[in-house]
Amino acid sequence: SQTIHQWPATLVQPVGSPLSLECTVEGTSNPNLYWYRQAAGRGLQLLFYSVGIGQISSEVPQNLSASRPQDRQFILSSKKLLLSDSGFYLCAWSVDGVGAGPGELFFGEGSRLTVL
Amino acid sequence: DQQVKQNSPSLSVQEGRISILNCDYTNSMFDYFLWYKKYPAEGPTFLISISSIKDKNEDGRFTVFLNKSAKHLSLHIVPSQPGDSAVYFCAASARSGGSNYKLTFGKGTLLTVNP
Numbered sequence: 026s027q028t029i030h031q032w033p034a035t036l037v038q039p040v041g042s043p044l045s046l047e048c049t050v051e052g053t054s055n056p057n058l059y060w061y062r063q064a065a066g067r068g069l070q071l072l073f074y075s076v077g078i079g080q081i082s083s084e085v086p087q088n089l090s091a092s093r094p095q096d097r098q099f100i101l102s103s104k105k106l107l108l109s110d111s112g113f114y115l116c117a118w119s120v121d122g123v124g125a126g127p128g129e130l131f132f133g134e135g136s137r138l139t140v141l
Numbered sequence: 142d143q144q145v146k147q148n149s150p151s152l153s154v155q156e157g158r159i160s161i162l163n164c165d166y167t168n169s170m171f172d173y174f175l176w177y178k179k180y181p182a183e184g185p186t187f188l189i190s191i192s193s194i195k196d197k198n199e200d201g202r203f204t205v206f207l208n209k210s211a212k213h214l215s216l217h218i219v220p221s222q223p224g225d226s227a228v229y230f231c232a233a234s235a236r237s238g239g240s241n242y243k244l245t246f247g248k249g250t251l252l253t254v255n256p
Contacts, residue, residue, distance in 0.1 A: 061246075068147075068248035069185070069230060115184050124187065129175060130244055132184030 027052035027123070031116040031133035038140055044089075044103040046136050048116030051097065056118040058099040059130065060091055064112040075099060111140045144168045145233050147247035155255055160218040162250050164231030167212065171233035175244065176205060176216050179228045188229070189216070221254045228252070 031048040038044060050056050060072040071084045073091035081091050088107050092100045099116055114137075117130040124131070146165045154160045164174075172193040177185035191198040191205045191214065198205050204217045218225055231247040 059243075066248075068145075069232075069246035071243060071245070074243060113182075117184075129187055129190065130185075132186070135182065135184050137182065 027118070027131065029116060029118055029131060029133045031114075031136055033136060034134065035137045036139070038106050038138065040108055040140055041105045044101070044106050044110070044138070046101040046114055046116075046138075048099040048101075048133055049097055050099075050118045053097070053118070053120050053123065055096060056120050058093060059117040059119070060099065060101050061115040061117060061132075062112045063115065063135075069115065073101070106138075106140045108140050111138055113137050143247075144171075145231055145245050145247040147229075147231050147250050149250050150248070151251040151253070153253045153255060154221050156223055157220045160216075160221045160225065160252055160254065162216040162218075162229050162231075162252065164214050164216075164247055165212055166214075166233050168233070168235065168245070169212075170235040171245075173234045174205070174207060174214050175232045175234070176203075177230040177232060177246075179230060179249070185230055218252075221252075223254045223256050226252055226254050 028051045058075045061069045062072055063069050073081055073083055075081050075093045078093055089103050113135050115135050116133040119130050144167050175190040176188040178188045179185040189200050189203045189205050191207050196207050202218055207214045228249040228251050230249045232244040234244050
C-alpha cells in the first residue's frame with residue numbers, strides 16, 4: 026500500500042529565515058506530487074505540482090520554491106520567510122488508476138508553519 | 142478568480158438531521174468533482190466523488206448531487222453524526238496535460254453536528 030509522510034509537523038521560524046519542508050511517498054512509482062497551503066480563513070491553495078523528477082510547475086507567484094530531486098521526494102523551500110508564509114502546508118500525491126477516480130489526491134499529515 | 146466556491150463558511154445541524162453542503166463552480170472544463178473531509182491538524186481525506194456524466198452518487202450516509210446546467214453540486218449527509226464534524230472541501234478537476242489532474246479546492250465549510 027502507498028504511504029506519504031511529510032516533516033516537520035510543526036515549525037516556528039523567524040522572518041527572514043530559510044525553510045525546508047520534505048515529503049516522501051512510498052509504495053508507488055512516478056506519482057504526481059503536489060504542495061498545497063491552507064492559510065487562515067482560506068481554502069486549499071495549490072502552490073506547486075510535479076509530474077516527474079526535476080519537473081516543477083508553479084501555480085502562484087510567491088516567496089517559495091519546490092524541487093523534486095528523486096521520484097518520490099518533494100521539497101518545499103524558501104530562502105527568506107515572510108510573515109504571510111504562515112500556514113498549514115500539505116503534500117499530496119496522485120497516480121492514474123489509484124483511488125476513486127481521476128484527480129483523487131492522497132494527502133500527507135501536514136506541516137504547520139508559523140513565521141514570527 | 143475563484144473557480145470553486147463554497148459560500149457557507151460554516152453549518153450547524155442537530156444529530157440525526159440532514160446536513161447539506163453546497164458548492165458552485167465556474168469552469169466548464171471541470172469533469173470530476175470530489176468532496177474531502179478534514180479534521181484539525183490533519184491532511185484532508187477523500188469522502189466521495191462524482192463524474193460529470195452522472196448527476197448522483199451515493200455511498201452510505203453520503204450522497205453527492207451534481208447539476209451541470211447550474212454548475213452546482215451538493216453533499217448530503219443523513220443522518221448526521223457528531224463524528225461528521227469537520228471542514229468539508231469541495232474540489233474539481235480537469236485534465237491538464239497528460240495524466241496530471243490538478244484539483245481546485247473551495248474554501249471549505251465547517252460542519253458542526255450537535256449531539
